[in-house]
Amino acid sequence: MSGAPREGVVVLISGRGSNLQAIIDAVRAGQVPADIRAVISSEPGAPALARARTSGIPSHVVNFRDFSAREEFDQALMQQIDAYQPRLVVLAGFMRILGKNFIDHYAGRLLNIHPSLLPEFPGLNTHARALRSGTKYHGASVHFVTPEVDGGPVIIQAVIPVLADDRPETLAERVLKQEHRIYPLAIRWFLEGRLSVEDGRVLLDGQPRPEQGLFQPESTPGTPAGPS
Numbered sequence: 001m002s003g004a005p006r007e008g009v010v011v012l013i014s015g016r017g018s019n020l021q022a023i024i025d026a027v028r029a030g031q032v033p034a035d036i037r038a039v040i041s042s043e044p045g046a047p048a049l050a051r052a053r054t055s056g057i058p059s060h061v062v063n064f065r066d067f068s069a070r071e072e073f074d075q076a077l078m079q080q081i082d083a084y085q086p087r088l089v090v091l092a093g094f095m096r097i098l099g100k101n102f103i104d105h106y107a108g109r110l111l112n113i114h115p116s117l118l119p120e121f122p123g124l125n126t127h128a129r130a131l132r133s134g135t136k137y138h139g140a141s142v143h144f145v146t147p148e149v150d151g152g153p154v155i156i157q158a159v160i161p162v163l164a165d166d167r168p169e170t171l172a173e174r175v176l177k178q179e180h181r182i183y184p185l186a187i188r189w190f191l192e193g194r195l196s197v198e199d200g201r202v203l204l205d206g207q208p209r210p211e212q213g214l215f216q217p218e219s220t221p222g223t224p225a226g227p228s
């Protein structure tokens, strides 16, 4: 790694937390210059909370059911996040739709991972929808968050072939493996200051990403096992 100073990151989750774990592992391995200051869940019972505790990371619940309006939930979430003054906020399986005020507040420093090759299949049930569509390729995307749900500029995508005997579960499993590769890498690029956005397009080290952000980690020399 470049020896960049570690910068504050807050991770928002709602469920299992396998992406959170991949990020924690990459930080521990010295591959991502992050200081994960807190994990915040929208769900009190999220298994990801235990992962945070096990790793000694402060965790909090902001339960959306405690708020009558989304704007109030967003405000409470912002307060909790800002107490940690993060440089970057990472949505890792965070399953609440965030309002414009929230997104504007973190503009340019809010990332999400989505289990499809955006702009294909925004929203839910992406694997079943990909199978039904008959597409030959599927995958995952890391993108900057903008008010359009699953619509912000793409930083990196991992592409996998859809196999003849795939079911939503088998496809999800193979996509998830790729998510665990590309999310730490995108976070690393961000924290090293290598990403910028120009005309809605992401640049890495000032260069346009191939094919509007399409990028296959497997085919990139030097990145076989983790972030580069």
Ligand code: GAR
Pocket (backbone or CB within 6 Å): 015, 016, 017, 018, 019, 020, 048, 092, 093, 094, 095, 113, 114, 115, 123, 176, 179
């Ligand atoms: C991941 O597949 C992530 O891409 C997806 O939820 C899963 C969370 O898994 N996110 C979305 O669908 C957001 N639109 P995890 O909790 O094990 O990281």
